[in-house]
Amino acid sequence: MAERDMETYDCDVLIVGAGPTGLALAIGLRQYGLAVRVLEKQDSSKREARAGVIWHRALEALADLGCADRFVAAGVTLNPTELIAQGRQIGVLDLSASGTRYPNPLSIEQDTVERLLGERLTEVGGAIEWSTEATAVRVAEHGAEVEVRGADGRPRTLRCAWVVGCEGSRSLVRKAVGLPFDGGPRRHLQVAQLNAKVDWSLPYHGDRTYLLLDKDLSIGCAPRPGGGYRCFAFTREPDTTPLTPVTVEEMRQLLIRAAHEPDVWLTPTLPLWTNRARFQDRFARSLRSGRALLAGDSAHLWAPIGGRGLNTGLRGAHNLAWKLAGVVRGWASPALLDTYSTEQRSTALRVMRRTRRDVLESPGTRRTLLMMRLLGRHVLRSRWATDRIRDRISDLDLHHRESPLSAQGGGDRMPDRPVWAEGRQHRLHDLLSYQHWTLLPVNRDAEPDPALTQALAGLPLPVAVRPVRPTDTDASRHLPDGSLVLVRPDLHIGLQAQIPEEVAAYLGRWFTRTEAARDA
Incomplete structure (x- = not known):
């Protein structure tokens, strides 16, 4: 189990690289109260526009980090996309998605993204150590040492419980732990x-x-x-x-x-x-090696068709922060971090395959252009087809169903649908939080259930219980009548249970309990 010994460590987590992924990860960790240091060898954030779009699901991740609204205020909300093939207008695709507080993608450039994330990091008590380059990384059983050189050229050693490489395709952290970068x-x-x-x-x-x-x-x-x-x-x-x-x-x-x-x-x-x-199309074989982790371009990269690199990095930081916080705080064993590696690699591989099949932004072939002329108008008039395209573009359909952390109907992202709770109608996401797990008893008696109380007893991690009643069929699909739906901090469903004992068994597999709870 991870131990927080600040006499031994200079920080809980040391992040190498202050790009969007590293900054988002630092914000998430600071929201859990961890001691975080962010190193960046450059003397300031990006001065170039670079990546230009944030899709719906990444905006939800930014909302959990407390900064989506300022992104929306600084960007341009995008809606229709008009498709033209060989000079002929094929049709218009509406990008507005349902089941989310952020129904449209956002045009915003990377220099602004980094500035806004940096401002949020300062708000939560973090900072970036500019002109500070990591020159060597040594990972041991109980932590890591990182050799750094600052603007004055003097070397020094920083000790941390965990080190995360977010420094790009030439990642020093990845090379130090010997993880192959295939592709x-x-x-x-x-x-x-x-x-x-x-x-x-x-x-x-x-x-x-x-x-x-x-x-x-x-x-x-x-x-x-x-x-x-x-x-x-x-x-x-x-x-x-x-x-x-x-x-x-x-x-x-x-x-x-x-x-x-x-x-x-x-x-x-x-x-x-x-x-x-x-x-390059490249993937690290694993995103974890002992006390070292990889995120963003250090872990995976591909052609920017669809603008997916920035978005996948932000979602990866969103996945990792709450898990790493749980391990550092002693709520969970380090095995929880292996689910980050499994889930993020699967997500990134799925995204890369989608970019290869993206006929809208890939250079046109004779076959593609012929299909556009013959079928494009019909496809864009089909609600089923446009809904499917929109779900894929938005990333709202990406799931973790194959993850070891998903059980009995788990893995899907929980959509933001209207539900009845606490005597009035709510948007479901208003009942959830990045700071805790949420257990949703569906259409059950609002009175406290002793068996449910016992199932949650002795857990150090926070679990909020919010009884709900779905008010539309889309919500009911993810909230089966009479079920106990356990939602992770990152909005993905962990478990759809029927009895409290199933909830207790699931949480017991991943999280520690007090001695009194284990003996009960």
Whole structure:
């Protein structure tokens, strides 16, 4: 069992890397009261736009970290996406999802993301140690030592109970513990990006994205904060093509080709931001090795089709923080962290497979373009098809059903549906919290159940009991009549039980109890 001995350790958790994933993890850990240090070798946060969209599920994770509303205020809410194939309008996809407080994705750039996360970290009592580079990591049975060098060039050693690598694809932490980073280059795929105002025949709407497909080319134009578009073009290019800066004229010619119109003009937004990149598809074989953990690009990376890297990193930090906090506080054994590795690798692999099948943003093939012309309009008029596309885009359908932590109907994300509780109607997520597990007795007597009280007795981790009655069929699907539904801090269902003894057995597998409770 983890021990908190601050005479032995300089901190409970040392995070290497102050990108979005590292910052989100630090916020989650601080909300549980852990002593956290965040090291960043750069002298400040990103000054570049980089990633540009946060999807629905990642916004829910940010809400649990206490900062989603400020993200929404700083970004641009996106709704319809208009699809155009070889100059022909195919249809419009409504991105609004149900069952969540955040029904639409958000256009917001990475420099703003890091600034807002940094502000939230300060609010919860954390800080970033800028110009501080980790130079060596040694992991032992009961903790880790990290050699660091600060701005003054002097080396020093920091001791921690746990170390987490969030420093990107060249992760020192991953290399130090010898975890293989399987995979390789993504062949014949390149992205060119430019922030600009676009003068063309397509009207500008503050919330409308255009996706344009042509042979070996896919271009997206998404509204961005401050006006104009983030223009991103995926092309099939030889791997030997030099990665020279993207020019305005190059992007203009790509838009002319994709839109099938000659009069397209671009005015770059200020400050000027362009980017050109090729990609790797890589996964660490495990995200845990003893007292070392990996998150974000240190653990997995792939082509940014659909803007999934940032989002998957944020959700991974959301998954890890409450589990690591439970282990450090002695509520659970370190085996709980193995479920983070299992769940996050499974999620990331699923996301990567989806990006490979994404026909909307991948460079168009003859077959794809033919299907778009013949079937695209029919697909976008089908409610079943558009609901399925929307669920996948939003990440709201990602689950942990195969996880060891999911039992008897567990694994799905609990949707935010209306329920009756405490004498009035609530949104279900208002009854849940990232700070504790929640047990939902469904359509049961509101009087205290002695067997249920006994099932929860002696647990050090907080479990709130909230009797509920579903008020619509969608809520009833996840809240079966008469059941006891146990919801994890990260909104995923752990267990759908029928009797209190099943709840007690489940919690007993993962969490410690006092001696008195074990003897009862």
